[in-house]
Amino acid sequence: MTTAPTAERLQVxxxxxxxxxxxxxxxxxxxxxxLFATSLMVGNTLYGPDEVLRVLFGGQVPGASFTVGELRLPRACLAVLAGAAFGIAGSTFQTMLRNPLASPDIIGITWGASAAAVVSIVVLGLGQDAVSLAALAGALLTALAVYLLAYRRGFSGARLVLIGIGVAAMLQSVVAWVLSRASxxxxxxxxxxxAGSLNGASWERVGPLALAVLAIGPLxxxxxxxxxxxxxGDDAAAALGxxxxxxxxxxxxxAVTLLAAATAAAGPVAFVAFMAxxxxxxxVGPSGSPLLPAALVGALLVLGGDLLGQFAFDSRYPVGVVTGxxxxxxxxxxxxxSTRHGGLT
Amino acid sequence: MTRDHLLEARHVTLAYGDRTVVEDLDLDVAPGRITAIVGPNGCGKSTLLRALARLLAPTGGQVLLDGEPLASRPTKQVARVLGLLPQSPVAPEGITVADLVGRGRHPHQRLLARWNEHDYAAVAAALEATEIADLAERSVDELSGGQRQRVWIAMALAQQTDILLLDEPTTFLDIAHQIEVLDLLAELGRERGTTIVMVLHDLGLAARYADELVAMRDGRIVASGAPGDILTPELVEEVFGIRSLVMPDPVAGRPLIIPIGRHHAR
Structure with a gap:
């Protein structure tokens, strides 16, 4: 019996x-x-591709140099980087835990960043950079807490999701309580x-996030x-080396570092990690790694959501409202x- | 021809947390033969198999592969010699049969390396051996339980290991599919000299297909050897706690166990 024809069919x-x-x-x-190009051209003043390109290559264009170079470009870069980071982080969790509900915004990690940020804005009165650092720490600590609470002689995706949802609810009430007492x-x-917003976008905010995405993304x-x-499954994977x-x-x-860096820079842009x-x-289809496509879709969601939020309606909305x-x-x-499939896992 | 590898357990103690399941157990897996581990629920047979597959680190003693402790060898290297079909593997949603069987090539591939002709040949041979080549491009979700089990076995075959461990490969299958799977494993053992160790629930099927039977109770091995030599009513009573008759089956001449329940006892 020869298997060559089958092998050939498989190869094709x-x-x-x-x-x-x-x-x-x-x-x-x-x-x-x-979409990136569009976001550089569109705004209160429309600039043509030629003007945008000249700004990108360092030329001086009256008006456009500032509007495109200092406002629109950092905003678009922030959107792409944050979206890609959300996409990779969310997809990593969902794939690893074999559960689409196990994304960091559902299992409380994003809420950890939010609670830390709100406490540092309202209670501690910190500035922008300190708030970003607090959000980063909040996300990492929450991830650690959820992991430790869910770890019982092994690792179960369903248990982690349920504990994460509980932790998320607790942190949401912290946020609500702090907000109710805010001046x-x-x-x-x-x-x-x-709300998750790109309004404060500046090169100073893009820098740390770019570093995180370029260093950790490829890893x-x-x-x-x-x-x-x-x-x-863990056993099958271990048996395969x-x-x-x-x-x-x-x-x-x-994944947590990417998520935390993106949240620190752009806020918890709702549901991007979850949807991407x-x-x-x-x-793209179920074969192959989902991470690169998820990064692209995440970037598209944030960039597209921001464009819609800014220009599609009578008043401007932050990107998180659109993605939410x-x-x-x-x-x-x-x-x-998932309930039709009979359970969460 | 495959080279025979030796898999042994030496004074192995296995525990989950502080609950000891297996204590001070020795086992030499017979190379190139089919070994079936049997015993009542909770006797530690699946735990032992997990330890043989390096999924559970012993709290005492060692599992040796070719004389070396399993834990000291790179896991990917071990995966080229030792394969495992776990009890409940998960098929990712939407994955095709060919794609899933192809995952068996994982230990043979390097990061970013493309598929080479060995990979295609191994997957093709695995699909042919399990008679699912026609299903190659179908989604695993659409298959019946019996077909799905053959897909998983094909994945383990595509790994092309000399030792294959299987945890209850016939669970959830009807009698026809059970026989089909066990025939397939028996052929594999005979034609390629693959060493097979499986945990089986069904004592009758174990007696029929295994060259070596390992009977366990309460975390220790009560008896081991050829089914015809060790299977007696006394052993069945000691291991499973039931009375029985044991007689040669009229088809294969292997021991046939007829349990005597309270209902029929006189």
């Missing part, structure tokens, strides 16, 4: 699958570039932060294949579907 099918995936990722990337001049700052993306094998505890630790630390992965899988309006129905859809 696999090549086709890899090519199709490549094409779709390229299309997402092209869409992101187009009227602290309240707008806190609310603005909570997490490189573990994509191990992550894909982890989806078969994945160093499960080490890989999981690096993935969790990387499932949408990316729907678009998209994300809530998506959450209901996923919940309805």
């Amino acid at each position: 099918a696999r090549r086709r699958r890899v090519r199709r995936r490549g094409t779709r990722i390229a299309a997402l990337f092209a869409l992101l570039v187009a 009227e001049w602290d309240l707008p700052a806190a609310m603005q932060w909570l 997490v993306l490189a573990l994509g294949r191990d992550l894909g094998t982890l989806r078969l 994945v160093r499960v505890p080490a890989v999981r630790l690096v993935l969790i630390l990387g 992965g499932p949408i990316a899988t729907r678009l 309006a998209l994300g809530a129905p998506f959450l209901i859809y996923l919940l309805a579907r």
Whole structure:
């Protein structure tokens, strides 16, 4: 019996699958570039591609140099970086825990950042940089707490989701309590932060986030294949030679740091971490690592959501309001579907 | 031909937290043969298999692969010699049969390396051996339980290990699929000399298919050897706590166990 014809068929099918995936990722990337360019041109004053390009290459254009170079460009960069970080972080958690509900904004990590930020704005009266650092610390500490609470002789995705939802509820009440006692001049700052907004975008905010994304993003993306094998279950992955505890630790630390850095820079832009992965899988297909497509979809969501929020309505809305309006129905859809499949996991 | 590797447990003690499940156990896995581990629920048979597969570190003693402690060898290197089909693996949503079976190539591939002809040949051979080549591009979600179990076995075959451990490979299957899976494993053992260790629930099937039987109770091995040599009514009573008749089955000549329940006892 020869298996050569089967091997050949497999090869053809696999090549086709890899090519199709490549094409779709390229299309997402092209869409992101187009949206990025649009966001640089559109605003109160419209600038043409030629003016924008000249600014990008360091030329001086009256008006455009400031509006594009100092306002729109950092804002667009912040949107892309934060969106990519949210997408990678969310998709990492969802894939690793084999549960679309296990994204960091559902299991309390994002709320940890929010609670820390609101406390430092309202109670401690700290400035912008200190608030960002507090948000970072809040996210990391919450992740650690959820992990420790959920760890019982092993690791269960469903248990972690339930504990995370409980922790999220606790932190939400902390936020609500602090806000109820806030003075009227602290309240707008806190609310603005909570909504997730790119209004304060500046190069000083883009810098640390860019560093985090460039340093940690590739590390997490490189573990994509191990992550894909982890989806078969911890035992199966270990039997296939994945160093499960080490890989999981690096993935969790990387994802939480990305999420925390993005949250510190742009606020908890609602539901992006949660939506990016499932949408990316729907678009690109279930084979291969979901992380790179999720990064692209996350960037598209934040950049597109910000454009919509700024220009599609009578008044301007922060990006988090737009993504929240998209994300809530998506959450209901996923919940309805997962109960139909019989359980959360 | 595959090279025979040696898998042994030496004075192994296994515990979950402070609950000791297996204490001071010795086992030499017979190379190139089919070993079935049997015993009542909670006797530690699955725990022992997990330890043999390095998924559970012994709290005392060692599991040795070719004389070296399992824990001291790189896990990816071990994965090229030792494969495991866990009891309840998870099929990612929407994954195709070919893709899932292809995951068995994980220990043979490097980061970012493309698939080479060995990978395709191994997956093709695994699909042919389990007779699911026609399903290669189907989604695993759409398959029946029996087909799905064959997909998982194909994944373990694609790993091309000389030792294959299986935790209850026939659970959830109807009798026809149980026989089919065990026939497949028996052929694998005979044709490639693969060492097979499986935990089986069904004592009758274990007696029928295993070359070596390991009977466990309360975390220790009560008896081990060829089914025809060790399976007696006394052993069945000691291990499972039931009275029985043991006689050669008319088809394979292996021991056939007929339990005597209270209902039929006179």
